[in-house]
Amino acid sequence: MPHPIIFDTDPGVDDAQAIAIALRHPDIELLGMTTTYGNVDVETATHNALLLAELAGREIPVAQGAAAPMVKPRHPAPAHIHGANGLGNIELPAVRGRPDPRSAAQFIVDTVNARPGEVTLMAVGPVGNLAAALQLDPAIIDKVKQVVIMGGSVREGGNVTPVAEANMFNDPDAAARVLTAGWPLTLVGLDVTHRCVLTPAHMARIEAGQGALGEVLAGSYAFYRDFYYEFLGIDGCCPHDSCALAWLLRPELFITSRGHLTVAMSGDAEGQTIFAPEGRAFIEARWSRTPLVDVCLGVDGKAVSDWIADTLA
Ligand code: RIB
Ligand code: CA
Secondary structure (H helix, E strand, C coil): CCEEEEEEECCCHHHHHHHHHHHHCCCEEEEEEEECCCCCCHHHHHHHHHHHHHHCCCCCCEEECCCCCCCCCCCCCCHHHHCCCCCCCCCCCCCCCCCECCCHHHHHHHHHHHCCCCCEEEECCCCHHHHHHHHHCHHHHHCCCEEEEECCCCCCCCCCCCCECHHHHCCHHHHHHHHCCCCCEEEECHHHHCCCCECHHHHHHHHHHCHHHHHHHHHHHHHHHHHHHHHHCCCCECCHHHHHHHHHHCHHHEEEEEEEEEECCCCCCCCEEEEEECCCCCCCHHHHCCCEEEEEEEECHHHHHHHHHHHHC
16 A cells, blocks of 8 residues: 655755655655745745656645744755755756645645545655644644654764754754654654765666656756765765655665654754653653654665665666
8 A cells, every 4th residue: 555645845956856756656645745945945845846746747736835944034045055946956847837725734734634544744854834734733643644754863963063954953943843743753864864875876777767857856966966075075965855755665774763852942052853762761851751753873875775766767
């Protein structure tokens, strides 16, 4: 049985790779995409989500969501990483479709309520849409099947600050709410995504296998790859957002640990995810106050990267 999912995203080069998997994989039933600012502004995110679905020949609802963080001012979009258009500044075809008239939060609430116990919420951008959905209808906590979040870092350190990962840093207030809501949650963070590298050889296979969609994936990858070479010295890119789908479909490739998660909302540690393993007593009991969640701490990075390429080749 395919997994029914809502994919919450800020496309974004690595988001686009993940969206392609969600659109193509036979074990995924993509119920809709919800969009957020993050790698780009939310209007561009919506445009890109619609475009990627059209290039794959799919009609998928796309509901636009958060344009800014819940509380703090918005950080500038990282145009040097994803391009000003989110897809490596390549020329893009026109989009024909229109977004769903509902807000992202309303779309999430309606879809989860229509299929209680079935829907996986997968978020690979700042998580304001999930926080807004919780505000709209807290009862969805008991109705989602699970929540999978690409974000955070436990041992790896951050990619925006020494301790904070981008999706958490972009809206730490929303992240604190969503990560401690008490729903079944798995965090797929930099501890595993930094172990995965999508190489030029992988991308050549993906480009050959994906037609018009493959051209966009390969063109945007070329831009993103330059960033990774400059900043991490690797030839390829970390396919962060695809790792969340890999965890859903190939969990045996990951090592997870259960425990309590908190998010620092201000100060130098803003956006840091802090993990207290289950059963480990701390003198300060507050570190064990939040509901238990699962966090990915280990991965077979080569197998995940090969799986991404095999899925799209
Ligand atoms: O830190 C990685 C995350 O932030 C990914 O979701 C990527 O798209 C970036 O914006
Ligand atoms: Ca993303």
